[in-house]
Amino acid sequence: MIEISHITKRFGPITAVDDVSFSVNRGEVLGFLGPNGAGKSTTMKMVAGFLTPDRGAIRVGGMDVAAIPVEVKRWIGYLPEGAPLYGEMTTRGFLQFVAGIRGFRGAEARRRIDSVVEKVSLGSVLEMPIDTLSKGFKRRVGLSQAILHDPQILILDEPTDGLDPNQKHEVRALIRGMSAEKVIVLSTHILEEVDAVCTRATIIAGGRLVSDGTPEDLLRRSRMHNALRLGLAITDPSGVVETLRAVPGVSHAEVTSQSDGRLELLLLPADDGPLAGPVSAAAHANGWRVTAMHVERGRLDDVFRAITTGEGDAGNG
Numbered sequence: 308m309i310e311i312s313h314i315t316k317r318f319g320p321i322t323a324v325d326d327v328s329f330s331v332n333r334g335e336v337l338g339f340l341g342p343n344g345a346g347k348s349t350t351m352k353m354v355a356g357f358l359t360p361d362r363g364a365i366r367v368g369g370m371d372v373a374a375i376p377v378e379v380k381r382w383i384g385y386l387p388e389g390a391p392l393y394g395e396m397t398t399r400g401f402l403q404f405v406a407g408i409r410g411f412r413g414a415e416a417r418r419r420i421d422s423v424v425e426k427v428s429l430g431s432v433l434e435m436p437i438d439t440l441s442k443g444f445k446r447r448v449g450l451s452q453a454i455l456h457d458p459q460i461l462i463l464d465e466p467t468d469g470l471d472p473n474q475k476h477e478v479r480a481l482i483r484g485m486s487a488e489k490v491i492v493l494s495t496h497i498l499e500e501v502d503a504v505c506t507r508a509t510i511i512a513g514g515r516l517v518s519d520g521t522p523e524d525l526l527r528r529s530r531m532h533n534a535l536r537l538g539l540a541i542t543d544p545s546g547v548v549e550t551l552r553a554v555p556g557v558s559h560a561e562v563t564s565q566s567d568g569r570l571e572l573l574l575l576p577a578d579d580g581p582l583a584g585p586v587s588a589a590a591h592a593n594g595w596r597v598t599a600m601h602v603e604r605g606r607l608d609d610v611f612r613a614i615t616t617g618e619g620d621a622g623n624g
């Protein structure tokens with residue numbers, strides 16, 4: 308549905324997007340991750356047809372964005388960064404304005420507006436000026452603008468930025484609800500968001516695409532992937548760490564907390580393999596009473612930092 312090949316965009320001396328290529332298929336929710344200034348918004352503007360690449364090409368539904376930008380915009384709903392709106396308009400007035408621009412008149416326009424108002428739950432604020440709405444409602448108005456023409460492709464630039472946790476949750480639920488029938492590309496620097504809504508995660512840093520895979524692939528690159536947190540009820544902790552280090556598959560063992568008769572440990576796997584089995588066996592063999600055992604999925608934060616700064620450790624492959 309979206310095919311980006313070797314796009315580059317410069318602003319004077321700054322190369323905002325540097326030879327980026329990727330494609331997105333139907334049914335995918337692609338998370339576009341990266342630190343501030345990485346080139347996320349610039350890339351999205353080019354896909355949405357609001358900026359033209361200096362080099363490279365973008366095809367949407369097989370059509371060249373640069374050659375037929377107006378036709379392509381029919382296929383795309385775009386929520387720009389910060390979701391700019393006309394604050395003096397009422398919600399209804401704004402939706403009527405957007406419907407008009409999209410070429411819908413009369414009953415068709417009313418049908419589209421009713422449908423989007425229902426989908427995004429805007430019924431209670433239809434007659435209110437947009438300036439007087441909460442951030443959460445403003446973002447929903449922004450989203451309704453992007454989906455009014457029922458586009459196949461949604462480009463959402465930081466759709467939850469600046470929202471409180473409940474509002475973030477609502478907007479994510481909306482996005483998930485639309486994901487079955489659309490191609491969605493969203494940018495974020497919130498890693499939990501990628502985990503919550505995306506089927507695929509790309510990371511862009513310094514204008515370049517530096518990683519592309521599922522959120523699970525990224526987690527697998529965390530040194531904490533399949534790490535085991537172990538709680539033991541034990542009065543004499545001496546020798547426990549040494550014993551655990553000798554368990555097959557354990558590359559590292561350390562005590563993370565220790566208090567009257569309780570020991571908490573962190574164990575890292577040698578080759579990504581699950582540790583619960585061999586560690587349980589070792590506990591049993593040594594007569595330790597296990598009070599807690601928790602397998603870590605990994606930390607996107609670690610991986611993100613390692614990939615975008617070259618710091619830290621994305622280790623274990």
Ligand SMILES: Nc1ncnc2c1ncn2[C@@H]1O[C@H](COP(=O)(O)OP(=O)(O)O)[C@@H](O)[C@H]1O
Nearest residue numbers: 318321323341342343344345346347348349350
């Ligand atoms: N219109 C512009 N004029 C000059 N520089 C720009 C413009 N838009 C973006 N940039 C620069 O391009 C780089 C990428 O910006 P942007 O795509 O907004 O990054 P992101 O959305 O990942 O934070 C930044 O260095 C930014 O300052």
Ligand SMILES: [Mg+2]
Nearest residue numbers: 347348349388
């Ligand atoms: Mg941006």
